[in-house]
Amino acid sequence: MRAFDKLRGRGLARYALAALFLLAPFVSFAQGIPAVTVSTAPGGGQQYSLTLQILILMTAITLLPGIVLMMTAFTRIVIVLAILRQALGAGQAPPNQVLIGLSLFLTLFVMGPVVDQVNTQAVQPYMEGKIDATTAMNTGVEPLKRFMLDQTRESDIATFVRISGGQGFDKPEDVPLRILVPAFATSELKSAFQIGFLIFIPFVIIDLVVASVLMSMGMMMLSPVLISLPFKLMLFVLVDGWGLIMGTLAASFYT
Template sequence: MRRLFTVITGLILTMYLPSAFAEVPGIPALTVTPGEVDGTQEYTVTLQILALMTALTFLPAMLMMMTSFTRIIVVFAILRQALGLQSTPSNQILLGLALFLSIFIMKPVFEEANQAALQPYMSEEITSMEAVARASVPFREFMLAQTREDDLMLFMRIADVQFETPEDVSFWVLMPAFVTSELKTAFQIGFILFIPFLIIDMVVASVLMAMGMMMLSPVIISLPFKIMLFVLVDGWALIMVTLAASYGI
């Protein structure tokens, strides 16, 4: 009897539970809402969050390709090599310093993108695609201002495309041209940084050769002098000012 009651109860639950759960409203996974004005399509919040989380994986690449981070970190790496220090400051310190200096330099661009795109989007005044288009404008202006014309023409020639005005240049052409220009500028600054430390190395090596101390490594003797010179001229402040001034700040 108990077994029969269990079987009947199970059949009743099987028949009525699916219909009961079907009436419970949930979050739609895919909803496309056509715009009333221009016919554009707006996707549900679920898909927008998914797209945002996917875009975050490209954040490191975007940081290097669209900001001043590349120039700063390359200059810091060359400076450490010129001083003769292999791991001081550490990579974490250099990356953190380059990141916050990049935020300082890019602050006007971030503020303009926030006012023009993020705040209207948060207020539901514009769609997500329009917010992306508006946010790209200040970054495009920044990248165009820092990109050499010959580098831009090089990638236009590689892509076999022509643009009437710089504002019409595609992001896919502008990004590699911008990074190439940043690398050129960073190596130029690094070359200038290398000269005084190279002179110290040559002087120390010549003195050791004259004294007959050829078995003694010149790096051991020149390293304290290079650090002392760098500290006396307030090298970190000079480098920060130089990097900021290279962007017109």
């Protein structure tokens, strides 16, 4: 037993030495990473160390899905497309993956001017070292903030200002993001359901006509949905429905 314990102890020691040998490059690399420091920039702002910048970047990446959902055109687009699928009554056609992908790329199309402004005014100057991280962040938020203000109803902003206990603001640009983001999301939900209501009306009329015809013919056991679905698909294709929906959604953000 003692011999076995000695052999086991030697084996553990070998594994420990091998682990230290493998981890040595990473330890030396970690020692070369600068500490988390905040210094004063030449222009009077704050300049963050590389470690803190990487930490902020990773945090922003984790928040990216929420930003895409609540601060862009994605919410309105995906809800309208989901209502359209429900109005057609075609089950899971088109599937969720297609709707999400179409909504994402249409969002990129709508947000293209905003992204270009952020890149020109904030990202490129920061990459060239002309501005610090704080200035780049504040400058990059401005185009996105203007986009949200253009799409947000004043009543929704007033509602969240009242809930927060604020006294109002002198101009729209003074509204902070903590109030603007929920107000923008509320306005987008209202706009999406208004557009969805207008889309639903023609398909409901087709369902009512088909149901009335079947009742008058005494075919009460036949499902009206089974008969109305081909007519709804035919109507949607003949009027170039997808082109109208995509064009209307994109144009609704620039009216």
